[in-house]
Amino acid sequence: MAALAPPVAAIRRAVRRALTTLPDAGPVLVACSGGADSLALAAATAFVAPRLGRPAGLVTVDHGLQEGSARRATAVVDWAHTAGLAPVEAIRVDVSERPGGPEAAAREARYQALTEAAGRLGAAALLTGHTRDDQAETVLLALARGAGPRGLAGMPTRRWLGEALLLRPLLEVSREQTRAACTALGLAPWTDPHNTDPAYARARVRSEVLPALVRALGPGVLDNLARTARLVAADTAALDEQATVALDGVRHPDGGLCVGGLAGLAPAVRGRVLHVWARELGARPGALSHRHVDALEALVTGWRGQGAAYLPGGLRVFRRAGRLTVVDPCPPA
Ligand SMILES: Nc1ncnc2c1ncn2[C@@H]1O[C@H](COP(=O)(O)OP(=O)(O)OP(=O)(O)O)[C@@H](O)[C@H]1O
Structure with a gap:
């Protein structure tokens, strides 16, 4: 043979x-x-x-x-x-x-x-x-x-x-x-x-x-680039897991998120928490970009007393009484 x-x-x-x-x-x-x-x-x-x-x-x-x-x-x-x-x-x-x-x-x-x-x-x-x-x-x-x-x-x-x-x-x-x-x-x-x-x-x-x-x-x-992907994938999976736990820790019974808890998270975990939450609210993953997550992040770490974050699907998120809260979706234009 x-x-x-x-x-x-x-x-x-x-x-x-x-x-x-x-x-x-x-x-x-x-x-x-x-x-x-x-x-x-x-x-x-x-x-x-x-x-x-x-x-x-x-x-x-x-x-x-x-x-x-x-x-x-x-x-x-x-x-x-x-x-x-x-x-x-x-x-x-x-x-x-x-x-x-x-x-x-x-x-x-x-x-x-x-x-x-x-x-x-x-x-x-x-x-x-x-x-x-x-x-x-x-x-x-x-x-x-x-x-x-x-x-x-x-x-x-x-x-x-x-x-x-x-x-x-x-x-x-x-x-x-x-x-x-x-x-x-x-x-x-x-x-x-x-x-x-x-x-x-x-x-x-x-x-x-x-x-x-x-x-x-x-x-x-080529091998090194592929290896980079494997290493980053492992780190990303670990951070995603942390974010799942952290999200449960910052949830408020009314469905919002506690700003104090969010502010105490590491930025990499907080960004993921906000991303997952935005998806839960109904923002399609394809439509959700880093700009939307940055806008939510600004409500936590760059808050100047007013403003909102706008998410795909007409969702508006406000910061009220120490919480991020969704206000009813905008009526379709
Ligand atoms: N027309 C098709 N029908 C069925 N499977 C497909 C088709 N095109 C792509 N795929 C699947 O998606 C994989 C990735 O396709 P892509 O065209 O991105 O890469 P490729 O390196 O050119 O792959 P290939 O040499 O197999 O065409 C393919 O290896 C194959 O398994």
């Missing part, structure tokens, strides 16, 4: 590790674009999952945004059948009516379709092919955009996507390894033109910024 190419073995090990952590016995579904990362992931899953007694299927989403997208989806489906994956589905989504740019709309439609498929097919988890390189790009973009620790923590290896558990088994595998694995297995991955289109910030980071950093600082940069 031919020796297993190291990247193929490394990717299978990563998938095995991820699958053995799953409590639920149902099938897993690989989200596959046909690109090198998710193709290498799908091939490894097709090999590993049955050996763990677990069925593995595949879903590919056709956004209909590029010429030949339906052909690409069909090619992925055909390959998945030959690899022994089942069930296999290509899902066509319509992104034309969605708000935002085409990339954001495609992403939202894709995750919605993937979550629905995972629910419909009773999947224990949905697997995506995000790699260490994707993680390094995410961290760098977050740093440049001032996203704060939550952004610097990068993508988690697992998270809930609605009712579906999303796993990213390849977060410590390099893109070079996924490409090498595809070559070793004789697979011909699809190349997404967006990945090299300089109109997209991520593509510029991928093709210009990271190679320049590696040239200037050495090959360890």
Whole structure:
């Protein structure tokens, strides 16, 4: 038997590790674009999952945004059948009516379709092919955009996507390894033109910024950025836990928050408490920005006797009698 190419073995090990952590016995579904990362992931899953007694299927989403997208989806489906994956589905989504740019709309439609498929097919988890390189790009973009620790923590290896558990088994595998694995297995991955289109910030980071950093600082940069994400994620999780406890400690029976208690918290914990409280009040996480939290913070630490903080959804927060209190939502304009 031919020796297993190291990247193929490394990717299978990563998938095995991820699958053995799953409590639920149902099938897993690989989200596959046909690109090198998710193709290498799908091939490894097709090999590993049955050996763990677990069925593995595949879903590919056709956004209909590029010429030949339906052909690409069909090619992925055909390959998945030959690899022994089942069930296999290509899902066509319509992104034309969605708000935002085409990339954001495609992403939202894709995750919605993937979550629905995972629910419909009773999947224990949905697997995506995000790699260490994707993680390094995410961290760098977050740093440049001032996203704060939550952004610097990068993508988690697992998270809930609605009712579906999303796993990213390849977060410590390099893109070079996924490409090498595809070559070793004789697979011909699809190349997404967006990945090299300089109109997209991520593509510029991928093709210009990271190679320049590696040239200037050495090959360890990508691993180090991914490591930064893991370290920040651990710190962030600890601070989030502290904030959950602290929030209960500063709640007033009328639903407001005690200013004295808030003022005594460490700023990093207070900011989180205010963020969680604002979400509880009904401010959608996507609409809630650091400016809203800063405005709440100003009611605690920068109070000059008057003023209010305005939150998404028409919510107004006042400081009264030593408490932050929500005043009825503004009537719609
Ligand atoms: N059209 C799609 N259908 C199904 N899953 C997708 C699709 N596009 C992306 N994904 C999933 O999301 C992951 C991240 O996709 P993204 O396009 O951001 O990264 P990528 O590095 O180009 O990945 P790939 O090489 O697998 O295309 C993919 O690895 C795959 O698991």
